[in-house]
Amino acid sequence: MIIAAATAVFAAGVGVALRANAALPATPTGWSLAWSDDFNGSANTLPSSANWIFDTGYSYPGGPANWGTGEIQQYTNSTQNVSLDGAGNLRITPIRTSSGGWTSARIETVRSNFKPPAGGVLRIEGRIQMPNVTGAAAAGYWPAFWALGSPYRGNYQNWPGVGEFDVMENVNGLNQVWGVLHCGVNPGGPCNETNGLGASRACPNSACQGNFHTYRFEWDASVSPQMLRWYVDGVQFHSVSQTQIGSYWSQMTDHSGYFLLLNVAMGGGFPNGVAGSATPTGATASGVPMLVDYVAVYTRAGSTTPTSAAPTTGSSGGGTGAYATIQAEAFNAQSGVVVETTTDTGGGQNLGYLANGDWVRYDNVDFGATPARQFSARVASGAAGGISGLVEVRLDSLSNAPIGSFAIANTGGWQSWRTVPANIAATTGRHTVFLRFASGQPADFVNLNWFTFGH
Incomplete structure (x- = not known):
């Protein structure tokens, strides 16, 4: 998750909220399903512990305080904060406590080896409804769907070198999705840390809040130089080439792979930077969940000799x-x-x-x-x-x-x-x-x- 300055705000679209799919969609043509969770199950139960690890507290043991981002909430494994809704969704709900603090939830996949096959492509995808809250009531809301390099587990001091792919981030209820790469060294480096290399756009056809959209990230090792690409509802809005990262590319790609995370943070560097002041505030609404219909990881096999990518520069x-x-x-x-x-x-x-x-x-x-x-x-x-x-x-x-x-x-x-x-x-x-x-x-x-x- 990034700490970033404010960027332009796009006008919200108009649309009707979509319901969760009853099952995972059919595997796209040419791809193989590597892993998935469609969050079917009884209401007010936890998601599968065979698939997910529940992060709790204010940091990893021995890790940076406030999860390294300045966010203020305490993560829990309570079904008040993280549960299935009985209609095919995962629900992550931030709640203001009686003392004025906040609780929420953050989960990460047990698997930590997601990466492309040799000469192939990795596709990470989720169908998600951002918390349906806007304006002053949304100050400090920071939902995210992202991936961290596996060497981070148990180390917690090797970020951003191990790599981070932010598939979907949003702050303060803006009708905007951010896709970001973190890499290299902090501060500065090829990924301009702590901001990262990012881009954003409005959600197509309907607002991000209150509507399901499909967020996708691809790591394409079938071309040379390799490419990273970000999509919302099939529309590409960001890309990063291996050539932009230079010698740091191997540091974030030569390990065993990545694990996925879903969370809703409250406050921290990114929402504060966009708001221009501390968040959340007294006007921030409590109890508005992020809904996740499914998360899926696909791979596409390829030649062990990558083809040449169309250059982005001469x-x-x-x-x-x-x-x-x-x-x-x-x-x-x-x-x-x-x-x-x-x-x-x-x-x-x-x-x-x-x-x-x-x-x-x-x-x-x-x-x-x-x-x-x-x-x-x-x-x-x-x-x-x-x-x-x-x-x-x-x-x-x-x-x-x-x-x-x-x-x-x-x-x-x-x-x-x-x-x-x-x-x-x-x-x-x-x-x-x-x-x-x-x-x-x-x-x-x-x-x-x-x-x-x-x-």
């Missing part, structure tokens, strides 16, 4: 080629950005809702021996009148002066794209490239799809 001599089209979402680190689906020609994703002080970093960009003197970027803006800003290029450190920049204001909409050129100081060799977004106003002023350099 490469030259082991780095990113400065003169190729560099997709904006293929960053190595970021602050303040959101990744979303683009309608620009060619499809894919763009960085959205960029504002003053936001930045992205791209490592090992190769400019070669002939100096680059131009920079071009594909941008769009739906900023209000009078709102504008600069897209700056900086080399090797955010504190270095820009080598070039261009100004951008409203282009006709957040998906109304144009390519804007700029001159830069003559640049050769390999560099870390930072794109920094600067404005005299706090409002979002630009979206970015891709960029490139020229002579």
Whole structure:
């Protein structure tokens, strides 16, 4: 679970709550079912202890306090906090105690060896209804469906190096799902800890709260470089390439695998960061559950010789080629950005809702021996009148002066794209490239799809 700054809030959709499925859905074509729990059973009973471990208290024994995230609740194995509802759902319910504290539940799979077969794909999926609470009553609610690297069990000091895949996170009742990767070292590293490499979007067709949606994560080892992908209701909204993680990739993938977790935390770094103040509050509602229809793990076999993945950046001599089209979402680190689906020609994703002080970093960009003197970027803006800003290029450190920049204001909409050129100081060799977004106003002023350099 992540500690993150606030990101843009998407408008809630309108929909009708769906009931739980009576049974696990049919295994998707081409996949094999590796493990599942559909939470059928009598009401007010605990989920199967053959499948799940019940975490209790305020931390693992010897682990970081408040589960390492600042959350305030006490986890229990009481059926008041965690139980089957008799209608095919698991119910995890946070409750305010008479003394003003909170209890809730966190469970993790007994199995801890979920990973792709050699040259294949791992698919982790759950059909979940986030707690049906919004506004002030939702302050501090932090439901999550996620996975941790197995070496964390019994160690508790090796995070984030062992890896963490957040399949679904939500805070404060926002109509938004976050998917996040944690890896490397803390703070900083290739996953920009403690934030992680994440993206978010609104739930499709109906609000996240009060409706079931299917959240899915895939680890694709059938391609080279390997890819991680996040989906909601079959719509991909985030991806991370092995190349973005570099040498830390093996640390999070060469162990025996991952275990899965389901929980509803209260308060902590993520909801507090989004709210801009401490949560939960006196207005927070007690007793609103997260419902889980099923959790399933699938695998797809593949060749032991992975195929080449379509590159997200142009490469030259082991780095990113400065003169190729560099997709904006293929960053190595970021602050303040959101990744979303683009309608620009060619499809894919763009960085959205960029504002003053936001930045992205791209490592090992190769400019070669002939100096680059131009920079071009594909941008769009739906900023209000009078709102504008600069897209700056900086080399090797955010504190270095820009080598070039261009100004951008409203282009006709957040998906109304144009390519804007700029001159830069003559640049050769390999560099870390930072794109920094600067404005005299706090409002979002630009979206970015891709960029490139020229002579």
